[in-house]
Amino acid sequence: xxxxxxxxxxxxxxxxxxxxxxxxxxxxxxxTVKRSGLGANLFDEMRFDKDxxxxxxFVLNQPAYRNAEVIVAGDNFGCxxxxxxxxWALLDFGVKCVxxxxxADIFFNNCFQNGILPIVLPKEQVELLMKEAEKGENxxxxxxxxxxxxxxxxxxxxxxxxxxxKRQCLLDGLDDIDLTLEKSTSIExxxxxxxxxxPWV
Amino acid sequence: xxPKTLYDKIxxxxxxxxxxxxxxxxxxxxxxxHEVTSPQAFExxxxxGRKVRAPDRTIAVPDHNVPTTADRLEHVENEExxxxxxxxxENAAEFGIHYYPVSDIRQGxxxxxxPEQGWTLPGMTVVCGDSHTATHGAFGSLAHGIGTSxxxxxxxxxxxxxxKSKNMKVEITGKLRPGVTAKDITLSVVGATGAAGGTGYVIxxxxxxxxxxxxxxxxxxxxxxxxxxxxxxxxxxxxxTFEYVMGRPHAPKGAQWETxxxxxxxxxxxxxxxxDKVLTLKxxxxxxxxxxxxxxxxxxPITGVVPAASDFEGGKVAAVQRALDxxxxxxxxxxxxxxxxxxxxxxxxxGRIEDLRAAAAILKGKKIKDGIRAMVVPGxxxxxxxxxxxxxxxxxxxxxxxxxxxxxxxxxxxxxDQLAPGERCAATSNRNFEGRQGRDGRTHLMSPEMAAAAxxxxxLTDVREMI
Ligand code: SF4
Numbered sequence: 001x002x003x004x005x006x007x008x009x010x011x012x013x014x015x016x017x018x019x020x021x022x023x024x025x026x027x028x029x030x031x032t033v034k035r036s037g038l039g040a041n042l043f044d045e046m047r048f049d050k051d052x053x054x055x056x057x058f059v060l061n062q063p064a065y066r067n068a069e070v071i072v073a074g075d076n077f078g079c080x081x082x083x084x085x086x087x088w089a090l091l092d093f094g095v096k097c098v099x100x101x102x103x104a105d106i107f108f109n110n111c112f113q114n115g116i117l118p119i120v121l122p123k124e125q126v127e128l129l130m131k132e133a134e135k136g137e138n139x140x141x142x143x144x145x146x147x148x149x150x151x152x153x154x155x156x157x158x159x160x161x162x163x164x165x166k167r168q169c170l171l172d173g174l175d176d177i178d179l180t181l182e183k184s185t186s187i188e189x190x191x192x193x194x195x196x197x198x199p200w201v
Numbered sequence: 202x203x204p205k206t207l208y209d210k211i212x213x214x215x216x217x218x219x220x221x222x223x224x225x226x227x228x229x230x231x232x233x234x235h236e237v238t239s240p241q242a243f244e245x246x247x248x249x250g251r252k253v254r255a256p257d258r259t260i261a262v263p264d265h266n267v268p269t270t271a272d273r274l275e276h277v278e279n280e281e282x283x284x285x286x287x288x289x290x291e292n293a294a295e296f297g298i299h300y301y302p303v304s305d306i307r308q309g310x311x312x313x314x315x316p317e318q319g320w321t322l323p324g325m326t327v328v329c330g331d332s333h334t335a336t337h338g339a340f341g342s343l344a345h346g347i348g349t350s351x352x353x354x355x356x357x358x359x360x361x362x363x364x365k366s367k368n369m370k371v372e373i374t375g376k377l378r379p380g381v382t383a384k385d386i387t388l389s390v391v392g393a394t395g396a397a398g399g400t401g402y403v404i405x406x407x408x409x410x411x412x413x414x415x416x417x418x419x420x421x422x423x424x425x426x427x428x429x430x431x432x433x434x435x436x437x438x439x440x441x442t443f444e445y446v447m448g449r450p451h452a453p454k455g456a457q458w459e460t461x462x463x464x465x466x467x468x469x470x471x472x473x474x475x476x477d478k479v480l481t482l483k484x485x486x487x488x489x490x491x492x493x494x495x496x497x498x499x500x501x502p503i504t505g506v507v508p509a510a511s512d513f514e515g516g517k518v519a520a521v522q523r524a525l526d527x528x529x530x531x532x533x534x535x536x537x538x539x540x541x542x543x544x545x546x547x548x549x550x551x552g553r554i555e556d557l558r559a560a561a562a563i564l565k566g567k568k569i570k571d572g573i574r575a576m577v578v579p580g581x582x583x584x585x586x587x588x589x590x591x592x593x594x595x596x597x598x599x600x601x602x603x604x605x606x607x608x609x610x611x612x613x614x615x616x617x618d619q620l621a622p623g624e625r626c627a628a629t630s631n632r633n634f635e636g637r638q639g640r641d642g643r644t645h646l647m648s649p650e651m652a653a654a655a656x657x658x659x660x661l662t663d664v665r666e667m668i
Binding site (some may be wrong): 008015016017019020022023026027028031032033034035045074075076079080081082083084087097102103104105106109110113114163164165172176177180181182183186187190191194198200201 | 214217218220222224228230236238240241244249253258265266279281282284286288322324325330331332345346347348349350351353354358359360362364396397399403408430432452453457458460461464496498515516517519520523587613614615622632634635636637639641
């Protein structure tokens with residue numbers, strides 16, 4: 001996983017509430033056995049019509065937002081399935097950060113696993129950033145994970161909370177599995193105890 | 202010792218290590234695997250030269266992509282689906298995990314196969330790369346969905362890095378009225394909490410109406426905990442649980458059964474244990490419900506009318522307008538006047554034998570309306586065989602239903618069972634998202650009884666008129 005670097009980029013406004021994983025990446029694209037290449041189908045059924053032509057109204061098809069790196073989203077972004085194809089598609093498209101009042105649990109975890117930072121902020125602050133994002137290319141926002149700060153082009157700075165362990169993993173680009181394997185002795189000890197106390201498992 | 206919830210007890214029994222900031226390393230007892238969310242995880246193991254740490258605790262079954270037609274062993278039309286299914290075959294063999302291939306009568310939807318084979322037992326931690334893993338919570342096990350990176354993590358280490366969730370209690374008091382089912386309970390709860398109301402929580406369902414449910418009904422309830430955003434849903438095990446589990450192929454036997462039972466009987470929430478959030482619904486107040494929109498929170502009693510966007514507030518106004526446009530519905534239309542052209546009975550929510558019995562009881566001696574496409578997709582090969590033995594398959598076929606082989610099928614339409622644009626389906630599955638059952642398809646969620654009733658009349662129907 002790549003280290004999470006400070007981002008300064010275009011934020012795209014997606015105020016719809018309950019944007020679900022089926023919207024982010026429809027199931028016909030889950031048949032892949034790879035992680036790569038899903039960006040082309042991000043929000044596929046909203047971005048393209050039945051014949052594969054771009055839907056001009058859809059926000060990611062507007063010239064200002066084609067290279068967006070941040071999404072400012074309505075409540076409960078990423079609800080629905082556990083498909084990690086959703087963050088894979090976002091990342092492949094170039095999105096490295098999503099800001100909302102809340103995220104579905106599994107999607108939230110999946111983001112961290114892939115170097116995407118999901119930021120939870122109170123409603124007023126999300127609304128403020130949504131307005132900012134509506135300005136398009138003229139309003140780049142900066143995400144500084146080290147300082148835990150989102151700042152707008154006019155200098156407004158907003159602090160955010162993030163789980164310290166997850167923050168460190170993003171900053172260092174750490175692989176969870178390596179970290180856990182360092183604890184093999186504890187896992188073995190647990191297994192021995194469990195074999196005695198819950199032998200039927 | 203301070204009083205604990207059921208969730209606290211299971212959690213505590215599985216923590217290997219806890220860091221100062223509360224991050225825990227949690228041991229995983231059962232890992233269920235299917236073909237869609239696992240290929241990249243196995244590939245990750247291969248690339249890093251790792252093995253599956255506990256192949257004996259790892260169980261795989263193909264379900265999402267499998268065709269449900271009789272010729273599926275001979276050929277799978279879609280090339281990508283075939284590759285994904287073949288990949289699971291190869292990974293299961295290479296890594297030596299338990300496997301139920303398509304040719305095995307025990308094959309079916311992963312959340313139906315696990316309990317059926319006795320892999321799911323009270324007090325366990327159960328994970329799967331699938332959000333409806335919550336189903337297994339019906340046994341008083343802590344069960345939740347994970348992403349593919351976490352699948353790889355569990356394969357390699359048999360653990361997960363986790364933060365503990367908060368405790369939420371959902372109590373359903375009293376008795377259900379006739380025609381009201383476990384599906385109506387779980388949809389009504391999602392309607393009450395909203396799609397994000399459970400985010401950050403593990404829900405324990407309790408109360409007389411939950412106790413009165415069969416194990417299969419309890420699975421239906423827990424299945425949709427995720428639709429309210431909860432990490433997991435749980436129900437304390439009781440005599441019904443033990444009776445269901447006893448004798449299953451992978452349930453403990455003999456002396457081990459006795460030891461297990463003694464521990465299982467301690468798995469309940471202590472008096473005065475703390476819940477961070479509580480929701481209480483009266484069983485008597487729950488009606489047969491349907492969804493009208495594109496979020497599972499868009500629930501109303503079948504006696505209701507399609508709402509207007511102006512009935513809502515905030516961000517939901519735009520979402521409802523979008524949903525009504527997508528669903529092709531006009532505010533003020535009575536729900537019972539909404540016509541359907543497709544009926545789907547199946548899925549991990551309602552693809553078990555009792556669901557099929559309930560639907561067949563409504564359909565017996567009747568015909569579905571002309572022009573309706575209706576299908577039953579049993580949750581597993583064993584459910585299918587039992588339904589055939591009980592004569593249910595004949596009832597469905599006589600009524601005009603297609604009788605399919607086991608799989609996820611039209612629940613998510615990764616196989617050829619899909620809605621065409623504009624088609625409207627009465628479905629017993631769990632998600633009504635845009636495009637879920639096929640691009641521009643329209644889904645109304647409901648119980649198997651209600652879906653059967655809709656097949657007969659060709660519109661959303663109050664099943665109470667037929668019983
Ligand atoms: S039946 Fe539907 S919800 Fe259940 S596992 Fe299959 S696709 Fe997922």
